[in-house]
Amino acid sequence: MASASVQGQSGDQPVSPQTEIQRLLKAGIKFFQDNKDLQALDxxxxxxxLSSRLPEPLMQARCLFNLGAAYIATGKPKKGLKCTWKAKEMGATTENDGDFSFNIAAAYDAMREHAKAAEFYRKAVREYKGRKTPKVADALIKLAYCLATMGNATSAAQSFRLAGRAYQEVQQLExxxxxxxxxANYFLRSPKYCPEDALEVLQACSQLCVAITNLELLGHLHNHLGLHYAELKRFTQAExxxxxxxxxxxxxxxxxxxxAVLLQNLGGIYNAQQxxxxxxRYHGEAADTYGVLGERAAxxxxxxxxxxxHSQLGNHHDAQLHYQQAVAAFVDAGDSYGEAQGxxxxxxxxxxxxHPDRAVQYYKQALALFEKSKEASDVPRERILEKLADVTNYRETL
Structure with a gap:
């Protein structure tokens, strides 16, 4: 994209069409950088x-290329695609070939033609390589989301990993x-799931957290890293x-x-570690916090x-009290599955x-609630029937 001085020699002299075009291109690029796509399009x-009135096809091609990019950014990918291909035919400079492939990919992406988009994002990555630019990583990110949409989680994960490395090369650590x-997320979702791949990128991400100063982003990253480590049953790192x-x-x-979410997650980690x-402490504080928020289901x-x-610790009186409170909360929230669990x-x-008679009463109530729940399955039914059999045997022994 062009950038040049945009001022005339003095206020009294008319500005040449070429100078005005340069001024407009520079302004459009600035609008793009500020995410003001409609102003850029204008x-x-x-x-x-203005360029179409001049006998300068190369300048016209550059203007058309930028116009195509603006159409794509403002939700008119077909128009953008047409402008971009035309600009290429008119001789848009070779230094923009990476941008050309990226914009073609973006247009196909917006049109939901993800296979074509992936092809051009790959081409853009090849063309950008060798230049110290974040555009390599940007194209890899876009390619990754295309692959994920096409159901290829493994390739998406690999593309995200390459993007992470590319961003590190240009010091965009966040x-x-x-x-x-x-x-890590897509490695864990992949049918060809390999724990070593997931652990490698989680460790690399953890190391980058030291250099991140955006505290909101840092908190977000720590929470997600905790969840992914928990999925891998690496509870110490999750904690x-x-x-x-x-x-x-x-x-x-x-x-x-x-x-509240973090307190709940920490409680879950300690439960998993017995x-x-x-x-x-964490479950109790999380419950109080959700109570303040009025989120009864949570x-x-x-x-x-x-x-x-409490039940695992043998504190059955406390367990009974909190199960009762949980049931009341699930009833308020209209959560029949949660009520059944309680x-x-x-x-x-x-x-x-x-209290075997009370136990039978609650097991039967749970059985009825599980059967009417949207999440009904045979597993809780069989589990409760086994428990009912245990209570029956106990009463017969007495």
Whole structure:
């Protein structure tokens, strides 16, 4: 894209058409950089109309190329595609070939022709290589999302990983960290899932977090890293990232809901590590925070988790109390599946407390709720029937 001086010699002398075109192109590029795509489209149109009156096909080609980019950016990909191909035919300079391929890809992408888009994004990556520019990484990111849309999670993950490395080369560390986090996400979603690939990009992303100063982004990254490590059952690393995210969740970066989610995640990590005594604090605080927010379904889940932790510790009286509170929250939220889980927990708590009749009552209630729930399956039904059989055997023994 062109950039040049745009001023005339003095206020009294007329500005030449060439100078005015340069001024318009420079203004359009600035609008693009500021994400003011409609304003860019307006000035690029003026530049092209002015260039079409001049016997200078190369300048006209450059104006047409920029106009095509503006059409693509403003949701008119077919017009943009036509302008871009025409600009190429008219001799748009070879130094813009990478931009040409990228813009063609972007037009096909917007038209949902993802296979064609992927082909041109790959071409753009090849053409940009050798130049120290973030455009290589930008094209790899776009290619990755195309591949993901086409259902190729493995190739998408690899493209995100390459984008992360490319952003690191031009010192765009925040973009690099986000690309690597996406790579981990798609490696974990891939049918050809390889834990080593996921762990490699998670570790690389973790190392980049040290250099990130945007605290909101940093908290977001730590939370997602924690979730991905938890998926891999690397609970120590998951805990480290959740704790780091929780530390950031205060002051101007404080968000009550984010804090509740992090508390809930930490409680889950301690449950998974069989450290229920540590989980109690986090589940309890998460339940209180969701209560303040008025999110009864989420509060019910935290109360249920809190009751389960008490149950694992043998605190059956406390477990029974919190299962009861969880059921009340699920009823308020209209969550019949959650209510069924709570009733099942109540059945177990009463059985452990030596109240078999109450246990039977709650197990039967849970069975009825599971069957009417949208998430009904045979698994909870079979599990509860086994528990009912255990209670029956216990009563016969008595």
């Amino acid at each position: 000035v690029f149109k003026k530049a092209f109309l 973009d690099a960290a986000m690309a690597l986090r996406e790579a 480290e990232h959740f704790v780091a995210a929780l530390r950031l969740c205060r002051g101007q970066h404080f968000s009550l809901r984010k804090r 450290e229920s005594w540590r989980a109690l 509060q019910g889940q935290c109360l249920y988790n809190l009751a389960s932790a 009733c099942e927990g109540l059945g177990t708590a009463h059985f452990c407390l030596g």
